[in-house]
Amino acid sequence: MYAVMYYNEEAVFVSAKSRSELNKKAREYEDIIFNRFGDLADNFMEERVYSDGINSFEELKVSEPKFTGYVQVGVDDFYRLSDKHQLEIDKITEEHDKFFSDINNKIETKTRLGAFLHCVLGDYIWDINEDVVQGNVFQVFWYWGSVEEYVKFLNDEMKNARNSIINIYLLYLANKEDLEDCQPDDMNDISMEYLNKIGSGIVCDEIGENSLDNLTVKEIKELNKYLEATGFDKIVF
Structure with missing residues (x-):
């Protein structure tokens, strides 16, 4: 007996010796997915198929299984984190969060520019780190492919943290006119909109070769x- 959950053309099999065991396992998968995916689970549709006496995928393809309904899930969340991987994620996210939060706490927020830098960097920390920690671990596999690549990415982000201040400053300059009417206290309401213009994944990327050439001395x-103020080397000009 199998529960077959389709995602596009892929199938995930859940074997069981009885209907009750099958239902129990299917519910466990659904709980995993909804607990970690949250509202994003609505982006995916899976068909659950119950079939008796099917011993292989080949047999299933020529059979006529009974459809018993639909369940909305995300296929990537069938992956269960090992204890080792969970410890690795806990360690690197805590280190990354503290590292960038310490930087962010050094940025003044009384001016429009300071508030913009502070809020956008805070949104970056949330998007890259805290959102994963708070249950959406599927993003590790969706965006980075593996726990190892995610750990490497966050380590590289810390090594290149100076770039975050420069890139967010350049983002501010590119949108300066749009921000003229925004008060520092209101910046947190719109900062994510501007972060999304460049994407959290490139906040710490290397600065383009000519990106600073057009900056004035001021x-x-x-x-x-x-x-x-954030402890990084200044630009020499």
């Missing part, structure tokens, strides 16, 4: 003020 001095 702008470089302004940027250097925040680099110095």
